[in-house]
Amino acid sequence: MPKPVVAIVGRPNVGKSTIFNRIVGERISIVEDIPGVTRDRIYSSAEWLSKEFNIIDTGGIEIGDAPFLAQIRHQAEIAIDEADVIVFIANGLEGVTSADEEVAKILYRSEKPVVLGINKVDNPEMRDQIYDFYALGFGEPYPISGSHGLGLGDLLDAVIANFPANQSEEYDDEIIKFSLIGRPNVGKSSLVNALLGEERVIVSDIAGTTRDAIDTMYKYDGREYVIIDTAGMRKKGKVYETTEKYSVLRALRAIERSDVVLVVLNAEEGIIEQDKKIAGYAHEAGKAVVIVVNKWDAIEKDEKTMKEFEEKIKAHFLFLNYAPIVYLSALTKKRTHTLIPMIDLASENHAMRVPTNVLNDVIMDAVAMNPAPADKGVRLKIYYVTQVAVKPPTFVVFVNEPELMHFSYERFLENRLREAFGFEGTPIKLIARARK
Ligand SMILES: Nc1nc2c(ncn2[C@@H]2O[C@H](COP(=O)(O)OP(=O)(O)OP(=O)(O)O)[C@@H](O)[C@H]2O)c(=O)[nH]1
Numbered sequence: 001m002p003k004p005v006v007a008i009v010g011r012p013n014v015g016k017s018t019i020f021n022r023i024v025g026e027r028i029s030i031v032e033d034i035p036g037v038t039r040d041r042i043y044s045s046a047e048w049l050s051k052e053f054n055i056i057d058t059g060g061i062e063i064g065d066a067p068f069l070a071q072i073r074h075q076a077e078i079a080i081d082e083a084d085v086i087v088f089i090a091n092g093l094e095g096v097t098s099a100d101e102e103v104a105k106i107l108y109r110s111e112k113p114v115v116l117g118i119n120k121v122d123n124p125e126m127r128d129q130i131y132d133f134y135a136l137g138f139g140e141p142y143p144i145s146g147s148h149g150l151g152l153g154d155l156l157d158a159v160i161a162n163f164p165a166n167q168s169e170e171y172d173d174e175i176i177k178f179s180l181i182g183r184p185n186v187g188k189s190s191l192v193n194a195l196l197g198e199e200r201v202i203v204s205d206i207a208g209t210t211r212d213a214i215d216t217m218y219k220y221d222g223r224e225y226v227i228i229d230t231a232g233m234r235k236k237g238k239v240y241e242t243t244e245k246y247s248v249l250r251a252l253r254a255i256e257r258s259d260v261v262l263v264v265l266n267a268e269e270g271i272i273e274q275d276k277k278i279a280g281y282a283h284e285a286g287k288a289v290v291i292v293v294n295k296w297d298a299i300e301k302d303e304k305t306m307k308e309f310e311e312k313i314k315a316h317f318l319f320l321n322y323a324p325i326v327y328l329s330a331l332t333k334k335r336t337h338t339l340i341p342m343i344d345l346a347s348e349n350h351a352m353r354v355p356t357n358v359l360n361d362v363i364m365d366a367v368a369m370n371p372a373p374a375d376k377g378v379r380l381k382i383y384y385v386t387q388v389a390v391k392p393p394t395f396v397v398f399v400n401e402p403e404l405m406h407f408s409y410e411r412f413l414e415n416r417l418r419e420a421f422g423f424e425g426t427p428i429k430l431i432a433r434a435r436k
């Protein structure tokens, strides 16, 4: 089920990021600290009354050197393009400003529901001041205080009440969904075209939350695939579509809807910081990952080139050590046929379920071979392991003291699981829990 998308808009300094952070809370991703991966907090999943949604802080998307008013206009347009419900924030301490009216004007033009939040209403006496904001024309203004966490419940109730009704299932579970991410010009569109070749292409425009996302159905060897957001890869019409943060936002949304993410690199240009950042998003989302080195035709090669490139990738993407690497050329179509089998493999491993008894045999053997080190005289004891989820495979390890599970030991156990079961192409997650 596609999750509804909520976007926060408003002129600078009204408290959008404060509210975003409040709503998102402390969401811990699959790997807490990947060195070198900076997290842009402009997009996150969130939950209210067990309704899940995604939320965008449009204030975090700066549009180059556009002047003040153009900035807020573009941000409002992004909200309209990307969201199902828009949260419009104004500042209760300052009353209605002309910049607020500017935002309102753009929002009127859309048919998206708008919930108006008046921020910085830090105490109940200030509530009378919010009535001025009826003038903005979005009905009842909700008084809130982002910094004190007040009033957000009522605001979110209104947001949820505006979610689109009965969204249909996106695709059948057997259909493998994949997306291509990578910085501009690495060859994502060319690769999609190379894959599609002469095949009949059915482009589906999905109804519901994923506005603007054009997915492509793809059949290979009798199996069905969906290439997620092929439109997002091509589209570059509006001013903000060329900004880096916006493409990050599109990439994050495509990643989220995928089973397998292809991180596309350019052999000609090698690996740069931006590639690392993009790869980090795929990893953090817990998706299966295949690294694609494109433009392999364009470089001088000898028998060592591939090995050298692989070492470079391993060094730059330590956190993606499970991702298989495919070298190909979208231009000449050399080795493009090796890609789909890799996607199949990564996807299968991402959904792998290991029987509990086999799992425990492997872990107990590992522990016997290499017992956990003691910490201040107390030794970690592992009682039992069970797989609690797939996509990615997630294991709960029941222990005496979860704090004794150090990173290096966890890594050791993870490696043993990988040796025993494969898991090529997928992250796996270990969670230490105290046995009750
Ligand atoms: N008094 C008060 N101050 C707040 C509240 N929420 C945010 N602020 C303050 O307002 C300032 C701006 O907050 P941000 O969350 O950065 O605002 P923003 O809208 O994201 O700003 P841009 O990123 O510039 O668009 C900060 O100094 C916050 O501490 C609130 O509920 N009450």
Ligand SMILES: Nc1nc2c(ncn2[C@@H]2O[C@H](COP(=O)(O)OP(=O)(O)OP(=O)(O)O)[C@@H](O)[C@H]2O)c(=O)[nH]1
Pocket: 182, 183, 184, 185, 186, 187, 188, 189, 190, 191, 233, 234, 294, 295, 296, 297, 298, 328, 329, 330, 331, 332
């Ligand atoms: N030599 C060579 N050139 C390639 C290959 N794949 C793509 N190109 C070229 O690289 C350029 C960019 O390719 P695109 O497919 O548009 O790249 P993209 O990643 O979709 O780019 P954005 O849409 O900007 O994100 C084009 O000029 C392609 O012809 C390849 O395998 N070898």
